[in-house]
Amino acid sequence: MSKIIPLTDVDPAMIEQLLDQAFEPARHQRTAYKVREGMEPLGNLSFAALDDDDMLAGSIQCWPVALTDAKGRAHPMIMVGPVAVLPHLQGHGFGKALMTAALTAIDPRAPLPQVLIGDPEYYERFFGFSNAQTGAWQLPGPFEQHRLLCRTANPAILPQEGTLGPWLR
Numbered sequence: 001m002s003k004i005i006p007l008t009d010v011d012p013a014m015i016e017q018l019l020d021q022a023f024e025p026a027r028h029q030r031t032a033y034k035v036r037e038g039m040e041p042l043g044n045l046s047f048a049a050l051d052d053d054d055m056l057a058g059s060i061q062c063w064p065v066a067l068t069d070a071k072g073r074a075h076p077m078i079m080v081g082p083v084a085v086l087p088h089l090q091g092h093g094f095g096k097a098l099m100t101a102a103l104t105a106i107d108p109r110a111p112l113p114q115v116l117i118g119d120p121e122y123y124e125r126f127f128g129f130s131n132a133q134t135g136a137w138q139l140p141g142p143f144e145q146h147r148l149l150c151r152t153a154n155p156a157i158l159p160q161e162g163t164l165g166p167w168l169r
Helices: 012-023 025-029 031-035 094-105 120-127
Strands: 003-006 047-050 056-068 074-085 114-117 136-138 148-151 161-166
Touching: 003 094, 012 025, 012 056, 012 074, 025 031, 031 074, 031 161, 047 094, 056 094, 056 114, 074 094, 074 161, 094 120, 120 148
Parallel strands: 074 114, 136 161
Antiparallel strands: 003 047, 047 056, 056 074, 056 161, 114 148
16 A cells, blocks of 8 residues: 545545445445535545555545434534445555544544444454444434444443434534
């Protein structure tokens, strides 16, 4: 792997092509897209991976979202993903490098909880995400409850239940 660069340095059309190849064009119908609908990715937490020939190999985007509790209070969070790697380059460490770059870029002085939809065993083992707190959380579309994961330094701040959606301040 050659390098990790800010995603803002990559042509948006190239990012869309990468996402289509990694997830198929029907990806826009996934629930994760509804969760972050209308939001722009967080530029300081979104990255691209370039291969040894400086060609786009993968990307990660992070988004401002919130868990709205039963009283209507929005609890800001960061949605991590999609993590996309070209199919022929998967398994070569690009995804782990992108996750590490994004999570390392989060300000440790005031870290917001991070959420994602993914494989619990993988994301807990390598990055500390868990579904222990998300069992009563809802999303604006179908999803597998055990795949809704959260990572936070202080789980006590997380609402027991709520609906995850765009962070509308």
